[in-house]
Amino acid sequence: xxxxxxxxxxxxxxxxxxxxxxxxxxxxxxxxxxxxxxxxxxxxxxxxxxxxxxxxxxxxxxxxxxxxxxxxxxxxxxxxxxxxxxxxxxxxxxxxxxxxxxxxxxxxxxxxxxxxxxxxxxxxxxxxxxxxxxxxxxxxxxxxxxxxxxxxxxxxxxxx
Numbered sequence: 001x002x003x004x005x006x007x008x009x010x011x012x013x014x015x016x017x018x019x020x021x022x023x024x025x026x027x028x029x030x031x032x033x034x035x036x037x038x039x040x041x042x043x044x045x046x047x048x049x050x051x052x053x054x055x056x057x058x059x060x061x062x063x064x065x066x067x068x069x070x071x072x073x074x075x076x077x078x079x080x081x082x083x084x085x086x087x088x089x090x091x092x093x094x095x096x097x098x099x100x101x102x103x104x105x106x107x108x109x110x111x112x113x114x115x116x117x118x119x120x121x122x123x124x125x126x127x128x129x130x131x132x133x134x135x136x137x138x139x140x141x142x143x144x145x146x147x148x149x150x151x152x153x154x155x156x157x158x159x160x
Contacts, residue, residue, distance in 0.1 A: 035074075038067050096132045103127045103134035103145060111136075112150035113143050 042063055049055055106124045113120055122138035129135070135142045 035067065035071055038070065042067070092132075099145065100127070100129070100134050103136060106136060106151065109154055110152040111138065111148050112152075113138065113147040114149050115141075115143075115147070119149060 045055065046060075104127060107127065108124065110121060110123050113122075120138075120141070122141070124136045124138055126137040127134050128137060128142060133144065135144055136148075
């Protein structure tokens with residue numbers, strides 16, 4: 001674990017702590033080490049460093065590289081979250097389109113469907129959409145796709 005202590009503030013991979021109760025409350029409320037906190041710690045370190053033992057260039061460059069990495073990871077995380085939300089939305093739309101395409105293919109076909117303990121038969125005459133889900137119109141009944149138990153092939157006169 002990386003830690004850095006400056007006049008009562010300790011920063012590390014697990015967060016920021018302070019000997020001052022006001023600082024502790026303020027930092028605990030945020031509950032994360034963001035780029036603003038990182039810059040404040042870095043500036044405090046530079047301001048309060050011992051003039052006889054200044055921060056080495058390599059240490060300063062390493063801290064700036066960590067800051068840059070943190071910023072890039074936050075940016076990438078936000079982009080990934082946005083892409084995941086878009087993909088989820090697109091997947092839902094595709095599923096609706098697939099169900100609708102399947103339902104359209106049933107128009108004019110005779111199906112068997114279950115209503116409670118009874119099995120009924122009828123021809124699909126139309127489709128209605130309810131909350132993004134296709135409902136089949138069979139006679140006077142509006143049924144969901146899950147109720148279908150059997151689909152009979154279309155018979156053309158003269159094929160029998």
